[in-house]
Amino acid sequence: MALKVTLERAPCGLLKAVLTIRSGADTGGSCPAKVTWRQCLGPDFSTERDVVASDQGLLIAGEQQESSTGETYDDVNPYTGAAIATIAAASPDDATRAVDAAAVAFKAWSQTSPAERRAVFLRAAQLVKERTSDVIATMTPETGATFGWGMFMVHLAEGMFLEAAAAAMAPIGEVNATNDVGALSLTIRRSAGVVAAFSPWNAPTYLSARAVGIPLAVGNTVVLKATEEAPISAGSAARTRSSSSPMPTSTTPSAPRLSRRGSTAGKCA
Amino acid sequence: MSGDRIIVASEIAEEFAERLAERAEGLSTGDPADPSTVIGPLISASAASRVAGMVDEAVKAGAKVRSGGGEADGAVYRPTVLSSVNPSMRISNDEIFGPVCTIHPFDTPAEAVAIANDTTYGLSAAVISEDIPLAMKIAGDIDTGLVHINGPTVDDEPMAAFGGVGDSGFGRFGGQDALREFTEPRWVKQWDRTLRQFPI
Numbered sequence: 001m002a003l004k005v006t007l008e009r010a011p012c013g014l015l016k017a018v019l020t021i022r023s024g025a026d027t028g029g030s031c032p033a034k035v036t037w038r039q040c041l042g043p044d045f046s047t048e049r050d051v052v053a054s055d056q057g058l059l060i061a062g063e064q065q066e067s068s069t070g071e072t073y074d075d076v077n078p079y080t081g082a083a084i085a086t087i088a089a090a091s092p093d094d095a096t097r098a099v100d101a102a103a104v105a106f107k108a109w110s111q112t113s114p115a116e117r118r119a120v121f122l123r124a125a126q127l128v129k130e131r132t133s134d135v136i137a138t139m140t141p142e143t144g145a146t147f148g149w150g151m152f153m154v155h156l157a158e159g160m161f162l163e164a165a166a167a168a169m170a171p172i173g174e175v176n177a178t179n180d181v182g183a184l185s186l187t188i189r190r191s192a193g194v195v196a197a198f199s200p201w202n203a204p205t206y207l208s209a210r211a212v213g214i215p216l217a218v219g220n221t222v223v224l225k226a227t228e229e230a231p232i233s234a235g236s237a238a239r240t241r242s243s244s245s246p247m248p249t250s251t252t253p254s255a256p257r258l259s260r261r262g263s264t265a266g267k268c269a
Numbered sequence: 270m271s272g273d274r275i276i277v278a279s280e281i282a283e284e285f286a287e288r289l290a291e292r293a294e295g296l297s298t299g300d301p302a303d304p305s306t307v308i309g310p311l312i313s314a315s316a317a318s319r320v321a322g323m324v325d326e327a328v329k330a331g332a333k334v335r336s337g338g339g340e341a342d343g344a345v346y347r348p349t350v351l352s353s354v355n356p357s358m359r360i361s362n363d364e365i366f367g368p369v370c371t372i373h374p375f376d377t378p379a380e381a382v383a384i385a386n387d388t389t390y391g392l393s394a395a396v397i398s399e400d401i402p403l404a405m406k407i408a409g410d411i412d413t414g415l416v417h418i419n420g421p422t423v424d425d426e427p428m429a430a431f432g433g434v435g436d437s438g439f440g441r442f443g444g445q446d447a448l449r450e451f452t453e454p455r456w457v458k459q460w461d462r463t464l465r466q467f468p469i
Contacts, residue, residue, distance in 0.1 A: 048302070078310045078344040079301055144301045144310035144344060156425065163427035163443075172448050182461035189452035201312050210427065214447040229312050 049137040051085040055232045058088050061101035068093045075231060078144040087231050095223070102194040102221040110191040110219040114168040117217055121165035125158045128209070131236070135205055139233045143201055156206040164213035172218075191219030198225050204233035270393050272422040273365045275372050276381050282374035286352045289372070290335035293348040308368050310344035317341035320367030324349055327360040327371075337369070356387055364390060378403060382410045392433035393422040414441070 056072075057064040067088040074083035090098075128135070135157075136150030145153070178185035197211035204227060212222045226234030277285045301309030311317045321341040328334060328351075337349030346367050354361055354371040361371060375381040385394060395417040398404040408416040414433040417424060425431055425443075432441035440450050 076313070078313050079299075081314070081343065140301050143312060146301045146306055146309045147304060148307075149309075160427050167448060170445075170448055172445075172452065176456075178458065180458075180460065180464065182464045184459040186457045186459075188455050188457055189448070190455055192451055192453045195451060206425075210425075210442055213427070214442065215451040218448055218452050220451055 048141050049134060051232070055235065056085055056087050058090050058094055058098070059235065060094070060098045061105070065094075067091055068097075073228065075142060075229075077141045079141075084141050085232060087228075090225075095225075098223045099194055099196075102223050106191070106193055106221040109216075109221050112219070117168040117219070118165045121161045121168065121213070121217060125161035125165065128154060128157045128161060128205075128236075135233070135236055138236055139205065139230075142233050143204060143230045145233075153203060153205040156203075157209040160206065160209040160213045164217040167214050167217040189218075193220060195220045195222045196225070197222050199227060199234050201227040201229040201234075204230040205236055208234040208236075270423050270425075272393075272395065273370060274361065274384070274388075275370050276375055276384050277372055278381075279374035279376050282352075282372060286335050286350060286372045289370075290350045293336040293350050293368075296348050298347055299345055308345075308348055311341075311346060311367055312344070314341065314344045317344045317346045317367065320346050320365060320369060323360045323363065323365060324351065324369060327351060327354060327358045330358050331355070332358065332360070332371070335372075356384075362388055378407055382407055385411045389436045390433070391435040392437035393417070393424075395420055395422045413437075 054064050057066055059065075065088070067090055069089070069091045071089040071091070072086045073089050075085040075087050076082070077084050132151070132154045135154050136145070136147060139145040139150045139153065140147070172189045174187040176185040176187060192215075195212075195215040197208075197215070199208040199211045208224060208226060212224055215222050224234070275285075275289075296307040297303075297305050298308040299306050299310075311320065318341050321339070324332075324334070324338055328338065331353055332351045333353045335350040335352055337347035338351075339347065346369070349367075349369040350372065351360070351369065352372045354373060356362070360369070361373075373384050375384060391413040393415045394408070394411045394413040396404040396408045396411075397419055398407075401418070404418050408418055412434055414437065415424075415429075415431060427443050427447075429443050430441040430446040431443045432438060432446075441447060442450075
């Protein structure tokens with residue numbers, strides 16, 4: 001019997017994972033059957049998982065921390081209305097510490113070779129794929145995401161990390177014309193520094209992966225301010241990278257770049 | 270990114286509304302942990318009641334509910350299709366951010382473009398047509414950061430520039446644009462001193 005998993009794009013644009021079971025020569029014929037991933041994952045698959053300590057703290061300079069004020073808030077399941085976790089509420093001081101940590105980390109990270117950065121993102125892509133069921137079991141209770149949406153998030157986040165790996169190697173910069181014949185005139189591109197990234201709740205895992213992927217790949221460090229409504233789902237992207245290599249992850253006006261997805265009215269794309 | 274307004278040729282608008290409403294009615298709604306659910310809850314009960322409020326306001330101003338509508342059930346809102354919507358309604362102008370779409374008939378391509386551009390937002394659009402040159406022309410005239418020809422409005426690939434115009438944010442993710450967004454340019458010129466005479 002052969003098993004084949006394919007991703008299909010449904011008419012609505014969502015990706016659908018399809019498992020095709022094809023019986024082989026042992027049954028003397030071929031009889032394809034399609035079942036959804038959800039069915040194939042079987043009774044062990046859960047749409048919920050236990051909340052762990054690392055979900056609830058701030059991740060600053062690679063360390064789990066509580067808020068400097070000790071304040072917390074409830075992370076609520078939108079379908080049941082029940083609190084699923086108690087999350088550290090970062091203070092302005094915490095944000096400053098995160099930016100400072102990212103600025104310190106920038107010195108070393110911006111000097112890493114493109115090959116080193118590529119390796120980190122290749123590993124991150126692998127990890128996020130391995131943790132598919134964990135990501136979905138986080139998103140369903142935290143954001144009300146259906147299984148299909150969760151699969152879509154994982155697929156996009158993996159693709160984002162793979163593209164960040166490629167971006168580390170991309171040629172960048174220009175050779176300019178110059179009227180001083182014999183001179184060499186270049187426009188080079190340098191890492192900008194600390195990037196302040198804000199990610200929304202609607203596609204938390206992917207949009208967090210996107211908020212940090214390319215900025216880190218080109219040598220910046222990033223402070224990620226996850227949405228209050230889905231901090232665990234958004235943080236799962238940061239933690240994936242954190243476990244693939246120690247990298248810093250925080251926001252204040254001292255950051256030279258802002259990365260934000262969503263309308264200026266404060267809603268999200 | 271999800272299409273709020275569907276702009277349809279008037280000769281097929283009525284049939285389109287009917288068939289879309291039928292499709293929307295058939296989508297199972299509710300518990301996201303139930304494998305048969307297609308439409309889970311919104312992010313919060315207040316987000317769902319905001320959407321219900323927008324629909325209610327439109328209906329009071331003359332919009333017709335083709336499917337869904339009514340009150341939110343906690344954070345869950347039934348997939349809703351509205352027709353007879355006019356541009357003065359809030360639902361035509363604000364991002365809905367819920368399982369609701371509105372149908373707007375048009376008679377000429379120019380009118381379709383005018384309806385599409387009658388908003389301060391501009392992230393994504395899609396043009397569906399068998400007439401590819403016309404679809405390309407319309408796509409060129411719509412003010413959005415991304416446009417799909419014969420595809421859905423929802424798509425993102427990290428290799429392509431992704432971002433909106435107007436009130437739909439700033440900057441671009443993806444492709445060469447992302448590399449430029451997150452790096453600082455610096456002009457570096459190496460001189461050949463033997464080749465230039467300075468006046469002093």
